[in-house]
Amino acid sequence: MIKVGLILGIAGACRTDELVNLTVDDIEDVGSSLIVKIPNTKTKIPRIFVVTDVGNMLQLFRKYLSLRPPHVKHKRLFLYYKAGKCSSQPVGKNTMGKIPSVVASSSATLLADAGVDITTIKRHAGWKSTTVAEGYVENSIENKTKSANQVLVEAVDVKDVED
Ligand SMILES: *[C@@H]1O[C@H](CO)[C@@H](O)[C@H](O)[C@H]1NC(C)=O
Numbered sequence: 001m002i003k004v005g006l007i008l009g010i011a012g013a014c015r016t017d018e019l020v021n022l023t024v025d026d027i028e029d030v031g032s033s034l035i036v037k038i039p040n041t042k043t044k045i046p047r048i049f050v051v052t053d054v055g056n057m058l059q060l061f062r063k064y065l066s067l068r069p070p071h072v073k074h075k076r077l078f079l080y081y082k083a084g085k086c087s088s089q090p091v092g093k094n095t096m097g098k099i100p101s102v103v104a105s106s107s108a109t110l111l112a113d114a115g116v117d118i119t120t121i122k123r124h125a126g127w128k129s130t131t132v133a134e135g136y137v138e139n140s141i142e143n144k145t146k147s148a149n150q151v152l153v154e155a156v157d158v159k160d161v162e163d
């Protein structure tokens, strides 16, 4: 759960409550990548980001999803995982908050360190995002895939150094 939270958090510069609220319907597995929609309750215009298969990230996500018990009534993605079993209890804010609360800023930092320009970083983090139509969002999936590759490659590099 923590690994998947970290991956999505870094790839999409997500806030804790965005991760907590994420549902299985917000993530589309298109084979080569995941397309993640972060709903925005205020504007109703979702932010979209892509998770690419850097460092077996997709396999990890699929494994986590496959552990989901079939009887779960709600759609929340993150469930508690204890003693080798996935429960049906959704992860709350406090637990999610223990995943490095810096994911949003560290995602931007990783991109900046990788030499990504500020416009791309802003777009990646959804900062100052104005009215984004669905069509625009679809068109930018390619750009978002580029962003995702850069940030995830960088994250894997940092992890290797820390290991
Ligand atoms: C998450 O869900 C709660 C409860 O429905 C809601 O109050 C909150 O605004 C949501 N947060 C986000 C970022 O969507």
Ligand SMILES: *[C@@H]1O[C@H](CO)[C@@H](O)[C@H](O)[C@H]1NC(C)=O
Residues within 6 Å of the ligand: 136, 139, 140, 143
């Ligand atoms: C995608 O990136 C290209 C070049 O980096 C840019 O010209 C274009 O406006 C971007 N498209 C979107 C939808 O952000």
